[in-house]
Amino acid sequence: MNHELLLVLALLFTAITLFVINKPRMDVVALLVIVALPLTGILDISHTLAGFSDPSVVLIAALFVIGDGLVRTGIAYRLGDWLVARAGSSETRLLVLLMLAAAALGSVMSSTGVVAIFIPVALGVAARLKIAPARLMMPLAFAGLISGMLTLVATAPNLVVHSELRRAGLDGFGFFSLTPVGLAVLVLGVVYMLLTRHWLTPQGSDEAASVPRLTLSDLATAYALNERERRLKVRADSPLARQALNELELRKQYGINVIAVERQRRFRTLLLIATGDTLLEPGDVLLVDLASPTIGLIGAYQELGLEPLPLPSSYYSLHAHSLGLAEVALPPESKLPGKTIQELGFRSRHKLNVVGLRRYGEALDGVLVDEKLKASDMLLVAGEWKAIHQLQGQSRDFLVLSLPAEVDEVAPTARKAPYALLSLAVMIFLMVSGLVPNVMAALIGCLLMGAFRCIDLDSAYRAIHWPTLILIVGMLPFAQALQQTGGIDLAVKGLVALLGNAGPYAMLACLFIVTALIGLFISNTATAVLMAPVAIATAQQLGMSPYPFAMIVALAASAAFMTPISSPVNTLVLGPGQYRFGDFVKVGVPFTLLVMFVSVFLVPLVFPL
Incomplete structure (x- = not known):
């Protein structure tokens, strides 16, 4: 073992350690790797930065845009509506359809995004059927993970392995190369969850109480908004006229939080979501949230030149097409506990108003701007659906937990849904037919989405999850560094010496286990970057086809079923399902072993050894 290899292994161990403790962020660690490798002299700048021009990186970015187009046109949410309609009152039918729908949608867009979409849908159906959300949340997460095994573009590790095959001078995988094995795992997963769902019912839990409210009306009731809503007209002689809201300090001085403004125009009424820069005009009707329903404001109304108007029903229901509510939790890694709502600057930073706060299940009353947040708090925010x-x-500091059912009706480009489906179909056809490279097919799909106005440029750039791309770009040089310094050869010789006489099936099982175990501690994308070259070189050392070995790595990288922290998908359902760490171990470890046996048996049938 030469000193250069020792240096690369030291850098790799340091990076993995930082990934495990998550300090600093994974994308920052990747940038540190990009800086460190050239400074050590192991790789030059061109090889270190080659990941930025890797087709797989561009392809993954394009797929983020395609997935966001499906959300913006309402296709993802309509799938949820279909699920609710078809499930009826049957829990078994619901579980099967939920897993199939999540896996199908996840095969062409981010599994994390799919699970985030289906969480409120599943919670709503669970409330209606009076079943514990825990019986649905883990099946949903497992389906999201299995979706990564269905198509080439379903998850980043598949594309990383594909890229490594191409780098080795091979043809790479086709769009549906993983599908036969993935479908078998999906069927296995559905049957497994039907048999083990009784393990997921929390003992002594109040099933209905754990379900967040899922309509605008229910959210308003849960946070006592109905008692605090008012409509106030700005009189012609009002001192508020022609002044910006941030200059008036109505919330601090009078406990009046302006949510939106109804402004009359010649033929229609405009609804303006309130921001700090909103200028009030005579005749405007303010939709306000009071600090307390019992607050005495008659004198304040006279002083401010405001005239109370009748409010026949909640203005959130009246303006559901443009004014929304959402319940926001603080994830474990959030840095916001200890800060006040005023310090968050929701209105200035996110164009949203904090209109409610629940602590230990109880809605707090009074002026909230100076209230310091605690880790268990739930915030209710109001503003434009966009x-x-x-x-x-903002996944590091906020987790949007409950989106009301009305969000299905306000997809910003809902009328463009047929064009989004057409764009998706064109992309899949081009990938399957091989007429153009996959990255070109994805870019054509993005351009079609933009040409049909399913998505605009600003939304497209926001849709790209840049930390994931930086992580891939930063980890790719490790593969070349290990290859150049002899690390890959050393790992291959060790595997061959250990299992060379045990046969190819034992080698495949070993690669699956090692990949799955590494994936417990670092991201599955980084795991695929490290293990793909080892798998390909091992196959070449044994004189066998590299395709089954590479596919085993891709499948194992998606088999992150064992702990709640082994994948963001699992972490998302941890709270809504009220799971403990041991719940994932109890259900996930046996399922991972089953997936391993199925994969090791089926992969050589799809790609002969």
Whole structure:
């Protein structure tokens, strides 16, 4: 073992350690790797930065855009509506359809995004059927993970392995190369969850109480908004006229939080979502949230030149097409506990108003701007649906847990849904037919989405999960560094010496186990980057086809079923399902072993050894 290999292994061990403790962020660690490798002299700048021009990186970015187009046109949410309609009152039918729908949608878009879409749908159906959400959340997560085994573009590790095959001078995988094995695993997963769902019912839990409210009306009731809503007209002599909201400090001085403004125009009424820069005009009707329903404001109304107007029903229901509510939780890695709502700057940063706060299940009353947040708090935010969707991208500090059912009706480009499906179909056809490279097919799909106005440029750039791309780009040089310094050869010789006489099936099982175990501690994308060259070189050392070995790595990288922290998909359902760490171990470890046996048996049938 030469000193250069020792240096590469030291850097790799350091990177993995930082990944495990998550300090700093994984994309920052990847950038540190990009800087460190050239400084050590192991790789030059061109080889270190080659990942930025890797077709797989561009392809993954394009697929993020395609997935966002499916969300913006309402296709993803309509699938949820179909699920609710078809499930009826049967829990078994619901579980089967939920897993099949999540896997199907996840085969062409981010599994994390799919699970985030289906969580409120599943919670709503669970409430209606009076079943524990825990019986649905883990099956949903497992289906999201299995979706990565269905197509080439379903998850980043598949594309990483494909790229490694191409780099080795081979043809790579086709669009449906993984599908036969993935479908078998999906059927296995559905049957397994039907048999083990009784393990997932929390003992002594109140099933209905754990289900978040899923309509605008229910959210307003849960946070006591109905008692605090008012409509106030700005009189012609009002001192508020022609002044910006951030200059008036109505919330701080009077406990009046302006949510939106109804402004009359010649033929229609415009609804303006309130921001700090909103200028009030005489005749405007303010939709406000009071600090307390019992607050005495008659004198304040007179002083401010405001005239109370009748409010026949909640203004959230009246303006559901443009004014939304969402329940927001603080994930474990959030840095916001200890800060006040005023310090969050929701209105200025996210164009949303914090209108409610629940602590230990109880809605807090009074002026909330100076309230310090705690880790268990739930916030209720109000604003444009577009701003609420954008908040979903702030995954490190916010987790948008409950999107009301009305969001299905306000997809920003819902009328473009047929064009989004056409764009998706064109992309899949081009990939399957091989007329153009996969990356070109994805870019054509993105351009079609843009040409049909299913998505705009700003939304497209926001849809790309840049930390994932940086992570891939930063980890790719490790594969070349290990190859150049003899690390890959050393690993291959060790595997061959250990299992060379045991046969190819034992070698495949070993690669699956090693990949799955590494995936417990670092991202599955980084795991695929490290294990793909080892698998291909092992096959070449044994004189066998590299395709089954590479496919085993791709499948194992998606088999992150064993712990709640082994995949973001599992972490998403941890809270809504009220799971403990041991629940994933109890259900996930046996299923991972079953997936391994199925994969080791079927993969050589699809790609002969």
